Amino acid sequence: MKLLVLGGTNFFGMKAVQQLLDNGHDVTIATRGNKPNPFEGKAMHITLDARDASHEGWTEVTDQQWDAVFDNICYTADDARIIMDKFKGSIDHLYFTSSMAVYSGDIDGYTEADFDPLTYHINPNIEVNYGEGKRQVEQVLFTEAPFKLTAFRFPIVLDLDDYTERLHFYVEKVMNDEVVYFTDPEIKVNYVKGTKAAESIVWAIENQKEGIYNISSRNAITVETFIA
Structure with a gap:
């Protein structure tokens, strides 16, 4: 397959690209070029600011035909609309990273149906944080995308x-006997390993899976358990 990956130089996006290359796919990554291509000689690189509809890199992207596109950097409704505009009529399938942060409310275990982008209405007056940004991305794509x-x-x-070192933060606090504050230590949190996240992306692409998937550990644990 000839695949385009928007992003692909960090963390599980990079792991997914490596697995796709290992499986024999023709992969091109498109990034802003702030980091060297970690797949030099194995994957082509296009310099592109995907959040800028007028960026010159779009010419090279849209001049080619792709079997599928994986977007790991779509965060807002505007990002989603640019993707729709650029790939309208030229790709058959878009895979993209959303987030479990689309869910809200005190529910002990979510299913895909607990947030439905087809019935979600975007409120232009609310603050767009990470979770709201992903809700809007899903709403725009699932209601308007032609692929x-x-x-x-x-x-x-x-x-x-993990380049964010979010786990390191807590480990270092505990090892140094420093205080860590939590608003609700009984709240349950889900995790997934980066390697498994990448494997799920590759699995879906290779098997042309459609729809919405929660890719997660089977069991959530409380923050208190995590710290213990």
Whole structure:
């Protein structure tokens, strides 16, 4: 397959690209070029600011035909509309990273149906945080996109090479006997390993899966359990 990955130089996006290359796919990554291409000699690189509809990199992207596109950097409704405009009529399938943050409310275990982008209405007057941004991305794409869609609703992704070092923060606090504050230690949180997140992306692409998937550990744990 000839695949385009928007992003692909960090964390589980990079792991997914490596797995796709290992499986023999023709992969091109498109990034702003702030980091060297980690797949030099294996994957082509296009310099592109995907959030800028007028960026010159779009010419090289849209001049080619792609079997599928994986977008790992779509955060807002505006981002989604640019993607729809650029790939309208030229791709058959878009895979994109969403988030378990689209869910809201005190529910002990979510299913995909607990947030439905087809019935969600965007309120232009509310603050667009990460979760709201992903809700709006899903709403725009699933109600307007002219191509097939697959959304991955990931929880917190952890692995040894997590560049955000979010797990390191807590480990270091505990090791140094420093205080860590939580508003609700009984709240349950889901996680997934970065390698498993990448495997799920590759699985969906290779099997042309459509729809919405929660890619997560089977069991949520409380913050108190996590700290213990």
